[in-house]
Amino acid sequence: MLTVLIDADGCPVVDCTLRICRSLQVPVLILCDTAHQIQRDDAQTLVxxxxxxxxDFALVNRVRPGDIVITQDYGxxxxxxxxxxxVLNQNGLEYTADNIDLxxxxxxxxxxxxxxxxHPKGPAKRTKEQDAExxxxxxxxVRECIPSAE
Structure with missing residues (x-):
């Protein structure tokens, strides 16, 4: 069964992810550290x-082929x-074998x-357009990854 795992430390799209997963009945696992405890009714949270x-290592040990991971961390x-x-980042970029090395x-x-x-310039303030994308x-x-009932 498909699971969505969120690297929630500093993740700006937790609520959006949960809303979509709830509507599609996909389980969500939120992983965070003690400095970023994030509890939501619609997900299991591991701290x-x-x-x-x-x-990161806890998430990698739990992810299975075909799961979806949300993270900003390239490693x-x-x-x-x-x-x-x-794997997606918070802006909707899918990490792939073709772009991860770069x-x-x-x-x-x-x-x-x-x-x-x-000091490289930091990220700009998050926009509604980024959330929508x-x-x-x-x-x-998620729709692509949900196994069809045949």
Whole structure:
């Protein structure tokens, strides 16, 4: 059975994801650390100790082929792709084998800049258009991944 797993630490689309999953009767698992405890009636929440990648590794250990993962973390996305999950970011970008290497390289370049004392411009304020695009892409993906009753 399809499950949607949310890397909820700092995720701006938790409520939108839950609304769509509720309407399509798809179970949701929210994973977060003790600094970002997120409880919702429509989902099971698992809370992990705050620490380097504790939520990421817990999520990877639970994801199954065909599940959908919502995350902003390229490293986590890469691990979930290796487990044959479908992975989206908060803007509706689907991480794939075709784009993950470039994204990981960009992350590495940004970390190099930070270590050199250069601070790349942070993300702009989230817009309603980004929320709408995520909802459109996510709902289409869930519908595609729901096994048909034959």
């Amino acid at each position: 992990f100790d705050k620490g380097a990648d504790s939520v 986590l996305a890469s691990m979930c792709l290796a487990r044959r999950a479908r 994204l990981l390289d960009r992350r590495w370049q940004n970390k190099r800049l930070l270590r050199a004392g250069k 995520f909802a459109r892409v996510f709902e289409a993906l």
